[in-house]
Amino acid sequence: MASSSGNVRIVEQKATSSLSSAQKTFNRLSKKIAKQREQLSAWQTTIxxxxxxxxxxxxxxxxxxxxxxxxxxxxxxxxxxxxxxxxxxxxxxxxxxxxxxxxxxxxxxxxxxxxxxxxxxxxxxxxxxxxxxxxxxxxxxxxxxxxxxxxxxxRTPDDFIDQISRQLHEKLHQDAQDFENPPASRSSRKKSAKAMAKEARLQAEAQQVSQSIREVFRKLASTLHPDKEPDPEERARKTELMQRVNSAYSANNLLALLELQLEIEQIDQAAINSISEDRLKHYNKVLKEQSAELQQELDTVEMSFRAHFDFPPYxxxxxxxxxxxxxxxxxxxxxxxxxxxxxxxxxxxxxxxxxxxxxxxxxxxxxxxxxxxxxxx
Structure with a gap:
């Protein structure tokens, strides 16, 4: 089962063994995200x-x-x-x-x-x-x-914070679109072999990251799909779980998907411990992005709170x-x-x-x- 904090982590299997760099990064990001979740929940309860x-x-x-x-x-x-x-x-x-x-x-x-x-x-x-x-x-x-x-x-803190958040979100979205689909004036320029290789590598990595999350989602959906369940009570349970799966997948929330796999015993701690280095590389990229998004949400919530109740900005x-x-x-x-x-x-x-x-x-x-x-x- 996942821990109560929702902190999925890799455990050293022997006293003499040590975790790899990718495994340590996974644990560090998982712990950081769990802490960010707790902070966000605390603000949402406190406000x-x-x-x-x-x-x-x-x-x-x-x-x-x-x-x-x-x-x-x-x-x-x-x-x-x-x-x-x-x-x-x-x-x-x-x-x-x-x-x-x-x-x-x-x-x-x-x-x-x-x-x-x-x-x-x-x-x-x-x-x-x-x-x-x-x-x-x-x-x-x-x-x-x-x-x-x-x-x-x-003079209206809430409207001001909302507009800043909206503008930042639009800017991040536009930057991502520009990266994936460069403007014609830029993309028409002849690229060096090194630049083309780097672009191809980044696109391949992005596709692999997306595929890694999609695979976890498909495994969960295959097990939990309520239409395949004849028992009414079990169908209701799977419907609730499937809603959580869909929510986590739409939010690109890898940890939540892994936690659900542990919760329904689709995988165990041994499976977490044995995630391959290549897969960990993809997972860590997702977790970094998730942590950055959580931090932005935390910053926005706190900034809005400070402005609304006249706290100093720093x-x-x-x-x-x-x-x-x-x-x-x-x-x-x-x-x-x-x-x-x-x-x-x-x-x-x-x-x-x-x-x-x-x-x-x-x-x-x-x-x-x-x-x-x-x-x-």
Whole structure:
């Protein structure tokens, strides 16, 4: 039977023997794919749970937190012209107004703050946002080597990630087609004998790889085809198994096909151990491609999660870490909200605000800092 992790591997048959290079590569790729599957499954399980907790606990606190920040923007704007404030005080007030207003506007809400932001910044929020949008778009196009088009909106993370994923998929598909069917202008050129031999070798390898997977599929289909089974219960079992076979074959999932062979005892561990070197070469090529596809899927899922929930684009992140950080953020924003509530009440008095401004220092805050203030009011 296959292991619970789904990790098909070749086992050394004698204490004195050692695995060949191809066998070691097979085991390494099989282990890597099993780990990638576990990571992908963990994200797929975690994301809806994280979303539910975020909506139920964090989002209401964030709305309350932002509500008090909106009140502070209006409060600072209203008190800005008060004669009690010096030129330095007003500079600090403008920094606070612009920082909070921009942060609130970046969330896609509180459109009424644009006029205040524009007046105190001496700029135009919409023009700045469009410029930022174009700069980020250009950067992503250079990094990924794709054209994102004019309609993409960097303010909508899910749509942005979907478009990037679609563009990358189309590019990979086109690259594969170009490799198999070179453009006429390129294919019409006279090729050297070495180039022709290499192309023929690659085509032969690709055909052999496809044939290797097809052979496993045919063996499974021959054994499991439900139309040949008279017993109703056994026919139902084989129908379910055949659906898994078809799904694995259509996904080019060699390991899943081998796992099914082990599951139905069509082969045993001895058969896995004795896979020929030539066959292993083909299998390893399939596994490398499968691992690369899984990694791309993992990267897309994680990138979408980071963008949707405002995680930094870089740095270690796992489902467990994400939940731990959410618990921390819930505790922090609850504390910050309580502090802001007190500040809104206290700073209505210009004298209190002037005292606070005396200690306030304008600093460049981190890009992902939730609270725009360097210290608690």
């Amino acid at each position: 809806p749970l994280y979303q539910e907790k975020y909506v139920r606990e964090f989002d209401p606190l964030l709305q309350s937190f932002d509500g008090y920040r909106v009140q502070l923007v209006h409060l600072f704007d209203r008190l800005y012209a008060d004669k009690i404030f010096s030129k330095t005080d007003r500079t600090k007030l403008q920094h606070l107004i612009c920082a909070m207003a921009a942060d609130l506007l970046d969330s896609g809400e509180h459109e009424e703050l644009k006029e205040i932001y524009n007046r105190h910044s001496g700029s135009d929020y919409d023009a700045e946002e469009e410029q930022d949008n174009q700069e980020i778009k250009s950067m992503m196009e250079r990094m990924l080597g794709v054209e994102l088009g004019d309609g993409i909106d960097m 740095g270690a992140l796992s489902p467990t870490m994400a939940f731990t950080m959410l618990e921390r953020d819930i505790a922090q924003i609850r504390e910050d909200t309580a502090g802001l509530k007190e500040d809104v009440e206290s700073l209505q008095n210009p004298t209190n605000l002037k005292k606070w401004l005396k200690a306030y220092r304008i600093v460049r805050r981190p890009a992902f800092d939730l609270n725009p203030f360097s210290g608690k009011f």
